[in-house]
Amino acid sequence: xxxxxxxxxxxxxxxxxxxxxARAQDGDETAFAVAYRLVxxxxxxxxxxxxxxxxxxxxxxxxxxxxxxxxxxxGDGAGFRGxxxxxxxxxxxxxxxxxxxxxxxxxxxxxxxxLPGPHNTHDQALESLSTEQALELVRGLPRDQAEAVLLRxxxxxxxxxxARVLGKRAGAVRTAAHRGLKRLxxxxxxxxxxxxxxxDGATRTLGKTE
Numbered sequence: 269x270x271x272x273x274x275x276x277x278x279x280x281x282x283x284x285x286x287x288x289x290a291r292a293q294d295g296d297e298t299a300f301a302v303a304y305r306l307v308x309x310x311x312x313x314x315x316x317x318x319x320x321x322x323x324x325x326x327x328x329x330x331x332x333x334x335x336x337x338x339x340x341x342x343g344d345g346a347g348f349r350g351x352x353x354x355x356x357x358x359x360x361x362x363x364x365x366x367x368x369x370x371x372x373x374x375x376x377x378x379x380x381x382x383l384p385g386p387h388n389t390h391d392q393a394l395e396s397l398s399t400e401q402a403l404e405l406v407r408g409l410p411r412d413q414a415e416a417v418l419l420r421x422x423x424x425x426x427x428x429x430x431a432r433v434l435g436k437r438a439g440a441v442r443t444a445a446h447r448g449l450k451r452l453x454x455x456x457x458x459x460x461x462x463x464x465x466x467x468d469g470a471t472r473t474l475g476k477t478e
Contacts, residue, residue: 413448
């Protein structure tokens with residue numbers, strides 16, 4: 269439980285990211301490029317789960333806003349990832365509204381995630397998926413579950429940070445993410461009890477987008 273499921277790479281890079289953001293706020297363009305390099309892969313994976321093939325365009329709009337408002341940001345590397353996820357989510361929802369479509373999956377809005385679980389056959393099946401296949405499966409989840417999984421696993425936010433992005437309680441987000449990962453196991457046709465073991469495999473598979 270706790271932080272067990274958080275992608276280690278995102279966590280490792282938070283120190284470097286925080287330094288880069290601070291320097292970028294002082295006008296260092298190279299530092300801004302470093303921050304972009306560290307954040308963009310996870311952000312793009314999150315947006316792909318929301319808007320599909322339009323993710324690159326939406327990400328570009330989000331980064332224009334991030335660059336414009338960078339001076340207003342206050343926080344560390346982990347906080348910056350959460351802040352950029354909020355901006356990207358707003359741009360994605362604006363994009364979907366313009367197209368008069370809803371994020372794929374619809375569903376009720378609950379809340380994100382403590383990822384439990386020892387490894388078993390569910391992990392192995394999920395890990396065998398390509399990143400693209402995994403993201404497409406996530407897009408088929410109910411909206412609350414899809415966003416919970418994407419923010420926690422792909423963007424690398426911890427439970428409270430993901431909950432802040434969605435404006436929900438951490439416990440509800442945790443439930444949504446766990447249900448989403450169980451549903452992914454069922455879609456893969458894996459037998460047995462999906463309550464245990466599926467989440468670490470999903471973390472490894474989706475975390476490859478970082």
